[in-house]
Amino acid sequence: MTMRWFYYAAPQTFYGLAGRLWPWLAALALALTLAGLWVGFALAPADAQQGEGYRIIFVHVPVSWMSMVIYLAMAFWAVLGLTFNTRLSGMMTRALAPTGAMFAFLSLWTGALWGKPMWGTWWVWDARLTSELILFFLYLGYIALTSAIDDVRRADRAGALIAIVGAINVPIIYFSVKWWNTLHQGASVSLTRSPSMAQLMLWGMLLMALAMWVYTLAIVCYRVRTLIIERERHTDWVQALPEVAGAKA
Amino acid sequence: MNAFFAVVARDLRLAFRRKAEVLSGLFFFVVVAALFPLAIGPEAVTLRHIGPGVLWVGALLASMLTLPRLFENDWRDGSLEHLVLSPHPLGLLVLGKILAHWLVSGLPLVALAPLLGLQFDLPSDALGMLALSLLLGTPVLSCIGAIGAALTLGVRGGGVLIALLVLPLFVPVLVFGAGAVEALSSGLGAQAHVSILLAMLLPAVFFSPWACSAALRIALE
Amino acid sequence: MSQLQAIALSCERGGRPLFAPQSFTLSAGQAMQIEGDNGSGKTSLLRMVCGLAPTASGEVRWGGQAIAEVRHAFSRDLLYLGHNLGLKDELSALENLQTASVLAGHVVSHPQALQALQSQGLEARAHLPLRVLSQGQKRRVALARLQLSKARLWVLDEPFVALDTLAVHALQQVLRNHLQQDGLLLFTSHQAVDLGSAVLPWRLGR
Numbered sequence: 001m002t003m004r005w006f007y008y009a010a011p012q013t014f015y016g017l018a019g020r021l022w023p024w025l026a027a028l029a030l031a032l033t034l035a036g037l038w039v040g041f042a043l044a045p046a047d048a049q050q051g052e053g054y055r056i057i058f059v060h061v062p063v064s065w066m067s068m069v070i071y072l073a074m075a076f077w078a079v080l081g082l083t084f085n086t087r088l089s090g091m092m093t094r095a096l097a098p099t100g101a102m103f104a105f106l107s108l109w110t111g112a113l114w115g116k117p118m119w120g121t122w123w124v125w126d127a128r129l130t131s132e133l134i135l136f137f138l139y140l141g142y143i144a145l146t147s148a149i150d151d152v153r154r155a156d157r158a159g160a161l162i163a164i165v166g167a168i169n170v171p172i173i174y175f176s177v178k179w180w181n182t183l184h185q186g187a188s189v190s191l192t193r194s195p196s197m198a199q200l201m202l203w204g205m206l207l208m209a210l211a212m213w214v215y216t217l218a219i220v221c222y223r224v225r226t227l228i229i230e231r232e233r234h235t236d237w238v239q240a241l242p243e244v245a246g247a248k249a
Numbered sequence: 250m251n252a253f254f255a256v257v258a259r260d261l262r263l264a265f266r267r268k269a270e271v272l273s274g275l276f277f278f279v280v281v282a283a284l285f286p287l288a289i290g291p292e293a294v295t296l297r298h299i300g301p302g303v304l305w306v307g308a309l310l311a312s313m314l315t316l317p318r319l320f321e322n323d324w325r326d327g328s329l330e331h332l333v334l335s336p337h338p339l340g341l342l343v344l345g346k347i348l349a350h351w352l353v354s355g356l357p358l359v360a361l362a363p364l365l366g367l368q369f370d371l372p373s374d375a376l377g378m379l380a381l382s383l384l385l386g387t388p389v390l391s392c393i394g395a396i397g398a399a400l401t402l403g404v405r406g407g408g409v410l411i412a413l414l415v416l417p418l419f420v421p422v423l424v425f426g427a428g429a430v431e432a433l434s435s436g437l438g439a440q441a442h443v444s445i446l447l448a449m450l451l452p453a454v455f456f457s458p459w460a461c462s463a464a465l466r467i468a469l470e
Numbered sequence: 471m472s473q474l475q476a477i478a479l480s481c482e483r484g485g486r487p488l489f490a491p492q493s494f495t496l497s498a499g500q501a502m503q504i505e506g507d508n509g510s511g512k513t514s515l516l517r518m519v520c521g522l523a524p525t526a527s528g529e530v531r532w533g534g535q536a537i538a539e540v541r542h543a544f545s546r547d548l549l550y551l552g553h554n555l556g557l558k559d560e561l562s563a564l565e566n567l568q569t570a571s572v573l574a575g576h577v578v579s580h581p582q583a584l585q586a587l588q589s590q591g592l593e594a595r596a597h598l599p600l601r602v603l604s605q606g607q608k609r610r611v612a613l614a615r616l617q618l619s620k621a622r623l624w625v626l627d628e629p630f631v632a633l634d635t636l637a638v639h640a641l642q643q644v645l646r647n648h649l650q651q652d653g654l655l656l657f658t659s660h661q662a663v664d665l666g667s668a669v670l671p672w673r674l675g676r
Contacts, residue, residue: 082463137417144413148404153524157467158400162414165396165460169418172449176421180428234486255572259561266560266599327554334520336545336575469522 009086011228012237018221025218036207044200060110062209063103070100075167078160090156095223099216101139107132127181131174138166252337256345264353271353278311282365293370300369301430308358315354316394317408324402340458347395355387378433385446386426392457393418399464472622473497478528481514501655506674512658516625520550546575549621555612559601563611578618586614616644626657
């Protein structure tokens, strides 16, 4: 079993695998997104208190969830990379970061879009939104660090370390922000107090979450392929690839 | 243990012979603390309210200013490699450097903060809690900041990059540190805050040297 | 018996191997001089031997065991001096020597350090900050450090650079003493050196 994993950890093998996978994943992501949006915007009934505006929840909750999951995935690959020293781990972490940052940003943006019609403000210092903001900063920190270091190997390893340190701190940060919020504000305004979940609404959110997960897989496959070509460009097998040989011709 | 004290003594000696670097951090703290009343207005009620928060943020930023210095000089003159190649555990030596850094950059903030607190018309018990919370919190800042400093050795835009990496990680310390003073002022009592600050200090002191060692080895590769 | 073995060492820079895999053995009392053009990877090779830089392939063995396994013992036996001397300008020569010795794993007393500086002709300046010493004098402080070192393996990167004739002789004497006491020496230099016994040349290049 371990041998299989290390086989796929070789950039050359992964390149082929990812190349075959990503178009299917992208198509699946599109299908799931359409299904989820249909459930969320067409099928699910309007909420008694919040009217139609609550529908943003079908985007807000899945993106928030994804931003957390992706950070954990980054930390996972970071640990793998520092332990086993495989080149692919560093590429996976780097490929995940922009998508994670995007989801974190979307979470903040959809949170604001929800907040404005509901509570009249664009921003509210709700515990979850604030934690999301800090998570966004953690993503930015990782991206800034890996971009600033020229040496690829050092950048990967330094980024892995900061990702792990961040991951360990996320529960501490969440706890402290939650505590800070309840003390200062009272629970009057909260985006976590979502309307009672009808079965259909849950399905809609699950579909959207799954869609985003599959999208992430697709885009990571695609991005890692680009990273592989860039980093392994001096090897024979990359030079022999049709897309590379064709570009030079 | 000998080596630990040797590192602390050496770094302290170096700091005292480079006073300008050390004092600039403190002056920064004083200046930042003065900026807020200028920006917000001199009403005593407002100042008393924002005082603890402003001073905590000021201390945080002043600590951060001095972080690049922690490993930079050693890295430039080649002594960092001697630390890494030493038979003594690198974590112990790094802890020595962090301790020296805190003694020189953190502890003076603890002493200065109550004085600046007078500018915000804080009552004496609040000043005391401010000093205590900073006493417990600034070592955590030094510990976490050291990891950022080690990761960004020799990297372009080092100072700002450290800030971006490390400020989000400081949030819990800030929340409980500033919160302690406010809890005391509002009569709720700050025991929980102080306990939590202690609970953050101990893992930081144990975990940070280990993470810094890993980061330093990565930087030296 | 102390012995340094390099087995198929290679490293990469920018994705390309710097040099073909290098294998060599160094025994007690032997010195090896690594030669090569600028950029051929001499410093990288030395750093790999010390364990500072990762190897793209191969391993380094000290006393028959991989250095990763005997890290503590290896670091006790190793003295590495890179291009930068590892000296602090704000500290005096004495303070530098004493701190360096503690960090290297054996404490050197005040009189011992003073004596080493004396032999380098620096006793009058022993208490002054290194900042006021000339470059040549600073190098002699580094020499004093070598004299005091009890490490068995010395890895020196360009130790002879920018030294005047007198200093070159002084350094050669220190190195000769080290080899006579069954020490090992690995160094890089562009020039020919006289160390009493035969120096193994090693050429790095494609």
